[in-house]
Amino acid sequence: MSTRFAALALATAVLSGGALAQEPDGKVLFQRHCAMCHNASGMGTGLLGRRMKPEVAELEKREDLSAAYVERFARIGVLNMPPITRGEIDDSGLKAIALYLSRGRP
Amino acid sequence: MATQPEVNAAAASRALKAIEAIVGADAVFTSQEDRDAYSDRFPVDARAHRPAGAVAPLTTEQVQAIVRVAAENKVPLWPISRGKNLGYGTSAPVLAGSIVLDLSRMKKIEIDVENATVLLEPGVGFYDLYDYLQTRNIPLWLSVPGNSWGSVIGNALDRGLGYTPYGEHTRNLCGMEVVLPDGDIVRTGMGAMPNAPTWNLHKYGYGPAFDQLFVQSNYGIVTKAGMWLMPTPECVLGFDVEMDRMEDLGPLIDTLGPLRREGVLQQSPTIGNWFRAANILTTRKQWTDKPGSLSDDVIAAIRKQFGLGWWGVSLRVYGRESIAKPSLAILEAALKAINPMAMKPFSWHPGDAVTPSAGGWMGVPMTFPLQSANWFGGRGGHIGFSPVLPQSGKLALEQFQRTYARYKEYGMDYQASFAFGERHMLNVNAVLLNLDDPEFMKRVDPFLRTLIADAAKYGYGEYRAHIDYMDTISDGYSFNNHALRRLAEKVKDALDPAGIIAPGKSGIWPAAYRKGAA
Numbered sequence: 001m002s003t004r005f006a007a008l009a010l011a012t013a014v015l016s017g018g019a020l021a022q023e024p025d026g027k028v029l030f031q032r033h034c035a036m037c038h039n040a041s042g043m044g045t046g047l048l049g050r051r052m053k054p055e056v057a058e059l060e061k062r063e064d065l066s067a068a069y070v071e072r073f074a075r076i077g078v079l080n081m082p083p084i085t086r087g088e089i090d091d092s093g094l095k096a097i098a099l100y101l102s103r104g105r106p
Numbered sequence: 107m108a109t110q111p112e113v114n115a116a117a118a119s120r121a122l123k124a125i126e127a128i129v130g131a132d133a134v135f136t137s138q139e140d141r142d143a144y145s146d147r148f149p150v151d152a153r154a155h156r157p158a159g160a161v162a163p164l165t166t167e168q169v170q171a172i173v174r175v176a177a178e179n180k181v182p183l184w185p186i187s188r189g190k191n192l193g194y195g196t197s198a199p200v201l202a203g204s205i206v207l208d209l210s211r212m213k214k215i216e217i218d219v220e221n222a223t224v225l226l227e228p229g230v231g232f233y234d235l236y237d238y239l240q241t242r243n244i245p246l247w248l249s250v251p252g253n254s255w256g257s258v259i260g261n262a263l264d265r266g267l268g269y270t271p272y273g274e275h276t277r278n279l280c281g282m283e284v285v286l287p288d289g290d291i292v293r294t295g296m297g298a299m300p301n302a303p304t305w306n307l308h309k310y311g312y313g314p315a316f317d318q319l320f321v322q323s324n325y326g327i328v329t330k331a332g333m334w335l336m337p338t339p340e341c342v343l344g345f346d347v348e349m350d351r352m353e354d355l356g357p358l359i360d361t362l363g364p365l366r367r368e369g370v371l372q373q374s375p376t377i378g379n380w381f382r383a384a385n386i387l388t389t390r391k392q393w394t395d396k397p398g399s400l401s402d403d404v405i406a407a408i409r410k411q412f413g414l415g416w417w418g419v420s421l422r423v424y425g426r427e428s429i430a431k432p433s434l435a436i437l438e439a440a441l442k443a444i445n446p447m448a449m450k451p452f453s454w455h456p457g458d459a460v461t462p463s464a465g466g467w468m469g470v471p472m473t474f475p476l477q478s479a480n481w482f483g484g485r486g487g488h489i490g491f492s493p494v495l496p497q498s499g500k501l502a503l504e505q506f507q508r509t510y511a512r513y514k515e516y517g518m519d520y521q522a523s524f525a526f527g528e529r530h531m532l533n534v535n536a537v538l539l540n541l542d543d544p545e546f547m548k549r550v551d552p553f554l555r556t557l558i559a560d561a562a563k564y565g566y567g568e569y570r571a572h573i574d575y576m577d578t579i580s581d582g583y584s585f586n587n588h589a590l591r592r593l594a595e596k597v598k599d600a601l602d603p604a605g606i607i608a609p610g611k612s613g614i615w616p617a618a619y620r621k622g623a624a
Contacts, residue, residue, distance in 0.1 A: 037476075
């Protein structure tokens with residue numbers, strides 16, 4: 001994982017230009033706002049595991065996410081995932097999470 | 107209340123605009139998508155509770171200022187802590203058109219390790235507090251509910267439940283800071299004494315104790331609350347017990363009740379039926395394609411696959427091993443006398459791993475039980491009917507038999523638990539929803555109203571309700587021409603003459619909304 005994170009950090013750095021120091025950290029925010037359902041034993045992983053290979057049901061293991069897809073589904077909710085309100089996480093924080101999960105793919 | 111009053115939409119828009127000056131435009135949410143996001147996710151009727159928008163303050167001062175704006179414009183606020191009250195309305199208000207006051211950004215944690223207390227803001231979730239304690243190696247435990255996605259304070263303020271000796275969460279509250287409907291701020295208990303070091307240690311202070319007045323009510327907005335935490339025990343020992351027959355519920359309750367009252371059992375055991383694993387780990391289609399309640403054949407197959415009795419219960423004793431071991435021996439002897447189908451021992455000591463399925467009894471937050479929302483394979487959810495019963499095996503068995511017959515009559519799959527308090531039990535009946543099946547959803551409301559009416563005949567009322575049923579449940583608490591509700595209304599009108607805090611919460615409506623009510 002550490003290699004992936006390094007690659008991601010680089011991608012994030014490129015995307016976010018010179019303002020990296022002020023940018024929210026997608027991995028940290030993912031842990032804080034998403035991991036309860038999308039870690040190994042979470043509800044989201046359990047249910048996604050019914051629709052895809054369980055070994056890639058954890059969002060952090062997915063290779064096929066785009067940032068736009070993550071942002072959209074988080075905001076409107078999908079199937080049994082409730083929408084994530086802007087009060088809980090603002091747009092810039094969600095964008096950082098989405099870029100983290102998509103490994104920089106917009 | 108037969109028909110809901112309407113909120114003045116123009117006034118709500120004015121208030122939302124004015125609140126932008128308090129919290130900033132980027133913390134005021136009014137788009138259609140925002141309004142949907144703050145609506146009920148497990149709805150019986152999704153249209154009934156759509157808010158006008160939401161606002162997300164960061165500080166108590168901002169909450170005070172928002173309350174004043176709401177009062178000036180006579181627009182109701184619906185405070186939420188984290189808005190994860192799934193099955194009870196999620197973040198949606200009783201009254202459509204209200205403004206959701208989203209406190210999820212208020213996340214301060216002040217720990218007192220020595221005294222095993224914590225002072226929390228409402229945005230602190232179970233996972234936030236768990237991570238805070240774990241990363242600092244603080245030897246204190248939470249008690250967590252079956253869905254631990256929500257707020258620690260919010261759950262205690264709605265009288266949520268967990269599974270450890272600290273499982274009756276509202277009892278862990280000790281001292282609050284509350285913004286009143288006029289924008290004033292009060293600290294309860296010892297907190298009223300400036301600089302008192304005992305705010306979160308002594309629950310009553312001097313004179314009337316107000317904490318429970320702000321629980322399941324609409325008298326103020328709790329912006330901080332003290333909670334007692336459990337010192338990490340030297341060990342956790344116990345048994346996972348399965349009972350074979352449905353009639354075994356009575357003897358099981360009559361065995362556990364005296365041990366709970368005596369204090370041999372200090373946790374709150376929850377007896378659950380055979381359905382509790384299948385609806386999390388599988389979908390209905392894996393068992394049957396027939397409509398109606400699951401048949402006895404299917405129930406037998408489910409029990410066989412998961413090795414379950416008709417009823418099961420996990421019992422735990424906590425603390426010093428020199429006390430826990432003899433307590434466990436007492437439990438074991440009592441249980442063996444009622445011929446359990448299985449008794450699997452459980453043992454944990456510091457340093458041992460905790461599996462997710464055992465975490466609930468160890469204060470480890472979890473979300474996997476919410477997988478039951480996918481029981482029908484698509485969009486789902488749950489709603490509950492949870493009357494309060496005495497700890498009587500006979501009465502509980504009779505209540506179970508009546509309820510189970512209704513589940514079959516309405517074609518619902520039976521999921522129930524009997525959760526012990528110290529003197530009472532909560533009979534939590536879950537109705538798993540199939541939001542993709544309109545015909546199914548049409549049966550849900552009449553089914554719940556039938557359960558409510560059945561139970562009321564025996565004096566059993568609910569401890570907590572979904573926003574659609576708050577008035578109905580309140581109606582049942584009717585001694586002396588609804589004297590309790592009339593008292594609640596007098597208090598409401600005195601504290602909140604503009605009627606702006608959560609009108610309709612727990613069936614309490616302010617005067618402005620009672621006029622013209624049916």
